Amino acid sequence: MNASQLIRDSVMRVTELRQIAADTPGLARAVSDIKQLQARRFAGTYYDLLHSAQFKLAALFFLDELYSEKDYSARDAQFARIAGTLERVFPHQVVQTAVSLAQVHRLTEELDLDMAQHWMTHSEGGEAARYCRAWRAVDRRADRNAQLNTVVEIGHELDRLTRTPGLRFMLKMMRGPANLAGMGSLQKFLEAGFDTFAALGRQKQGVSAFLATVQAREAGLVALLFDADLVAGEAEITRTLAQAQ
Numbered sequence: 001m002n003a004s005q006l007i008r009d010s011v012m013r014v015t016e017l018r019q020i021a022a023d024t025p026g027l028a029r030a031v032s033d034i035k036q037l038q039a040r041r042f043a044g045t046y047y048d049l050l051h052s053a054q055f056k057l058a059a060l061f062f063l064d065e066l067y068s069e070k071d072y073s074a075r076d077a078q079f080a081r082i083a084g085t086l087e088r089v090f091p092h093q094v095v096q097t098a099v100s101l102a103q104v105h106r107l108t109e110e111l112d113l114d115m116a117q118h119w120m121t122h123s124e125g126g127e128a129a130r131y132c133r134a135w136r137a138v139d140r141r142a143d144r145n146a147q148l149n150t151v152v153e154i155g156h157e158l159d160r161l162t163r164t165p166g167l168r169f170m171l172k173m174m175r176g177p178a179n180l181a182g183m184g185s186l187q188k189f190l191e192a193g194f195d196t197f198a199a200l201g202r203q204k205q206g207v208s209a210f211l212a213t214v215q216a217r218e219a220g221l222v223a224l225l226f227d228a229d230l231v232a233g234e235a236e237i238t239r240t241l242a243q244a245q
Contacts (some may be wrong), residue, residue, distance in 0.1 A: 003095045017109045021116070024182045030116035035069035036133055038112075041237065043065040044244035049210070051098035054203060058155075058210050065189060066151055067103070070216040076105070090163055090174075093164055094190060097157045101189070106148040107143060114138040128237040135225045135233075144226075148218045152211050155197070159207045162198040177224075 019194040022030040044065055049055040050063070064070075090098070125133075161167055171191055179187065200206040225233050 003099050006099050007102045010106040013106050014076055014109045016162070017113050021113060026120050027113075027116055030120040031112055032069065033127075034112050034115045034119055034131075034134075037127060037241070039063065039067055041071045041240050044125045044240035044242070045221070046214075049213065054198070054206065055210050057196050057199050061157075061192060062151075062214065065192070066154070074080075091167065091170070093161055093163070094156070095165075097154060097161065097190070097193075098148055098186060100154050100157060104147060106145050107150070109149065110208075111138065111140060111143060112229045114140070126234075126238075128234045128241065129230070131211065131228050131237055132225060132233040136230065141226055144222050145219075148215065148222065152215050155207070155211045155214070158193040158197040159201060160234075161194055162201055168194055168198070 021031050037053040043050060046059045046063075052059075113130075115134045115138055119130055120139045122130060122133060122137075124130075171187070171194060175187060175191075197207060200210060221236075224236055
């Protein structure tokens with residue numbers, strides 16, 4: 001399957017999931033609750049990186065573009081509209097990054113909706129307890145690992161883009177045409193990612209250290225929420241949310 005079809009399929013699936021949430025009383029709110037909690041969880045897990053001179057920009061980029069609770073509808077609409085044009089306008093490396101972004105977005109929306117369905121119908125206990133129970137009820141461990149691996153791979157792809165000769169200049173020159181073609185959100189993501197990882201790459205082992213930290217901490221959380229007892233999981237989520245404040 002080519003890149004444009006992969007992107008279209010992913011965006012179509014995300015649109016379907018949003019419609020399911022909108023058509024089910026209380027579900028859209030539950031999805032929003034899950035996303036907000038997860039953004040706070042990320043801010044707590046990476047509190048040290050978000051307050052680090054070395055890793056702050058990279059952590060903020062991941063929080064804003066991959067773990068945020070903000071609405072990506074505009075970016076999704078652009079992706080679907082210009083998927084075919086994407087392969088003709090952007091270099092191959094950029095297209096692959098766009099495909100990875102669309103695929104991880106689709107998987108994230110699926111997992112969040114599944115979590116929200118359990119969250120909505122099981123309201124007993126505090127938010128940490130409800131989150132842990134929903135996580136365990138949804139299961140999908142292989143998808144959780146795939147989600148993490150794709151997020152980390154996006155980081156590696158952005159790092160590779162920074163080492164492509166002339167690409168930053170090309171992105172700058174494409175800013176106007178990209179906006180005219182309805183690709184402004186993708187352009188913004190690519191430029192922000194490029195600049196973030198270019199700056200990180202100028203530091204010794206900056207990119208590898210950052211992505212290894214994300215991989216280790218997220219994998220540790222996945223293992224904890226699946227394998228530890230619910231009390232231990234609830235305690236860790238509670239501690240992490242408190243750290244974010």
